């Protein structure tokens with residue numbers, strides 16, 4: 001993977017937040033300002049990452065001219081809303097669906113998605129789960145005859161202007177979270193890292209195998225809903241993101257995101273956007289600059 005000499009500039013819209021110097025300040029209460037500040041600052045955006053509000057789960061999509069990549073499909077409970085939201089974007093074909101690991105909060109809606117859209121390929125780790133969500137997903141994968149690619153660190157896929165690199169798992173841990181697929185999506189000079197529910201032990205193995213530069217990104221979807229068991233110092237130091245998104249449910253039973261993770265993000269001066277507070281979060285880009293809104 002190439003290293004970039006120039007970090008893209010970051011523009012945060014009025015609705016969500018602003019960056020003052022190196023410190024990010026969240027203005028979550030400001031709801032009256034229209035999307036992306038209502039100005040023309042995001043004119044020229046040609047792609048976007050959309051982090052859907054699926055409650056306590058994960059589902060995100062990267063969209064660009066003619067292309068769509070899904071990363072996880074949320075929960076059973078959120079599946080209808082997720083399909084509606086994707087349909088509302090005018091999508092009927094998905095180039096590739098990454099199912100990071102077979103837990104219900106990530107693949108609960110996979111069967112719905114596979115039935116609702118033409119999914120051209122599935123990337124997922126070579127792990128199984130003894131759950132209805134998993135069996136239902138696999139049944140749809142077979143019925144729809146989706147080609148399945150094993151997620152393994154070092155895998156690289158190109159979809160037109162977009163490159164998707166698999167950075168983890170670097171080895172087999174035999175535990176679903178640790179074996180999460182971690183993927184980097186690159187568009188122009190801008191890169192988006194999706195950590196699944198990867199935890200520290202697997203982060204370190206992946207950094208060891210792939211090298212720090214492979215994790216260098218602009219936007220990170222924080223691992224495991226902000227649990228303290230993920231997002232090591234080592235990972236953040238390698239990734240150096242400007243923007244972090246945490247996908248979690250309001251008042252969830254796990255206490256996600258954990259205080260330890262929030263403190264680390266603050267120490268690193270990373271602007272944080274949470275789906276439990278903001279709903280669906282969208283990051284638009286033209287391949288050089290990113291704008292955050294919803």
Ligand SMILES: [Zn+2]
Pocket residue numbers: 057058103105106197224225
């Ligand atoms: Zn999860």
